[in-house]
Amino acid sequence: MKKVYKACRICKRLTLDDVCPVHGDEKTREDWFGFLIINDTNSIIAKKADIKEPGIYAIKVRS
Ligand SMILES: [Zn+2]
Secondary structure: OOOOOOOOOOOEEEEEEOOOOOOOOOEOOEEEEEEEEEEEOOOHHHOOOOOOOOOOEEEEEOO
């Protein structure tokens, strides 16, 4: 079975789960573009995207 990453509309975190691990009730969706891998939350990219935890994030999530 193919693994499909899904994105949370609120925090843009990518996950294989159907709900966001941070926003328990928020259903994740497959309709997203591009992603950022954040290792260093002090990096300029992380600050620009307002990301406070390392992880993989979608650049854009359709709502
Ligand atoms: Zn979330």
